[in-house]
Amino acid sequence: MSTQKLRIFYIVSLVILVVLAASLIFRPLETGHGYSELQREQLLQTESEWIIQFDILNHEGKRQHYTINVIANGKEHNEEVSIENGRIFSYIHHIRRDTSNNKDAQFVIYAQGKNEPIEQVTYHLK
């Protein structure tokens, strides 16, 4: 590659760097439409219980309120959580074997302002 072309390439890269630096000040990076995401979903079994856990990641671009609705062992739990943009909430739920009715455990996660749940999972516990 000739020196002239390298020089041009170098100048262009510096210009890009300056533009990026300026954008950090004047315009935060946007990744497109916001969304929420579940990670690390898992069902663990021990001698005495089942353990269901997952993380909720907020990519909505703003603070988002969620409701975690759980029906297990004949009981219903509702967990309310408010997650800042880019942050994670970790949820763990224990279901004891000695009090279990051996029926399904259902988890539904709603994001406020959205008609459909962001996640709906049914665990068959036996």
Add this chain to the structure above:
Amino acid sequence: MQIINKKTLNLLIIVLVLTGLLLGAFAVPTNAGAPDDSYTIERYHSENFSALSTTNIAWQNKTTISFTPPNNAYFLLISDCVIGAEFARDPVQARLFDGSTPYNEIKYTPKLANSESSFTSHRVLSLTADTTYTFNNQFSSVGGDNVSIRDSTLTAIQLSDNITAEHNAIQSTTNTDYTDALTLDFTGDGGDYLIIANADTTNSNNTRETITELYYSTGTASWGENIYSPYIGEDYGNFFIFRKLTAASDAQQFKIRYKASGNTASIRNAHISAIDLDDVSDIQYAESEAVSSNSTLPGVFQDKATLTFSPVAEGNYSISMVSLINQSDTGGEIHSAEITDGVNFDTQIYTPDDVATYIVSSHSDVFSVNNTSHTYKTQFKPVSAGTASMKNSRIIAIRMNTCESYFDSAHTTVSDNFTNLTGTLYFWAQGLSTNTDYKVSYYDHDGDKISSDVDVTSNANGTLATEFDLSTDSGAAPGANWRAAVFTSSASPPTTWDAVSGTTGFIMADRFHVEASAIPEFPDLIAAIAVTGSCFAIYIWMRKRRPAYVYSKT
């Protein structure tokens, strides 16, 4: 031979630029915070020490405790406060109220503007699982004058036994010899008991006294005699006494007895409870029974009862103190105090209308203490005139349930300091119901709930263990005042820490500190500027250098 050519230089700069951008993308703000001592909040305790005033003749809430027991159980409920008025002779009322029934209720008319009265009440209650119970310390003005309340506490402690007697209806006598108002019989198991006696007493004539005592029938001994004279006839005053019964076996009997010095003595809402101290661990107790007097002016506080102990482990203790106080001069005052490690945690000034009176001076509170020596005292002194006296002074410290954060899963190394993004916090709570489900929620430095552990079960010893992975959320703000909070299974942990204390089902919490990660990182902007500047500096430096050429002769 060139040391470096332009092509290589440009590539170097590009690599540096890209590296700088990548570093900026992972920037985390540093935030150094001062480490905090851990503290725990015990089960079902509520307090408000600030002074609250009102001219309202309707009952006003000062302190509220609301909880939902996870199991059917007995609970000891203790309330305490200090009441007074802005001006002399303006009466103030106080009561412990469950929403429908006043448990104890008094009316106090101060002789002088700064004269105050303790008000302490107790009940042993049988409570139902999954039912929410609410109790209030309340006060009101009687005549629309400005009255006040302060140092208000409410504590509920679960018990395994229910040894209590009550007689709430009004009883009266003109007898100048003792008359039984209430009797408690029980069979001791050889262990120690805390005997608590409580009632409202009055006399129909404000120049006469009603004398009330807790009488230990089995030992034929008086455990404290309260002498009360109302400012206005029929105004009820507070009778409250506790004392430790040691190694009680076989049949035991206690009585609340009362008599009149003249006219008609009345008593109502009488309760005696025997609390089996096997229900709670690490009990500490001290007493000073004989009358002590102090007439030296200017008054200097004189110690009466002193309790010194070193807890087996740091945690929360309920500290209760009670004494009977007297001032021999109606123009003088007695100043009584309760001291914690040299610091007053409650003081009260009382001016008598009747020099024969011995009234209750009491206070109850919960303290977070470490495992070093601590000293609690009752004290008194005269103010301006007369002789101040104190007798039957008792102090008891009861360990409450507690929780703590640990470095290790075996819960041997307590830690209040952790590092963000690394390791695991091991949380451990004690003093809970056995084999019962609870919720544990974690709140970060900003007060946001960042994790919940639902239906985690306590073991057969009433201990509860959960873990929190500190690397879960890279965006969590390091700093002070992270918290782990324990709730009943039916509770709804709020989304922010600010709302936790008022949440039904909240039991206790631990505070800890999370420091920033040891690898420093920089904000995006600073990273970009630093890299850009470095690129230019390197470029200029390289431009000033001349490549060395080696010529070879062919």
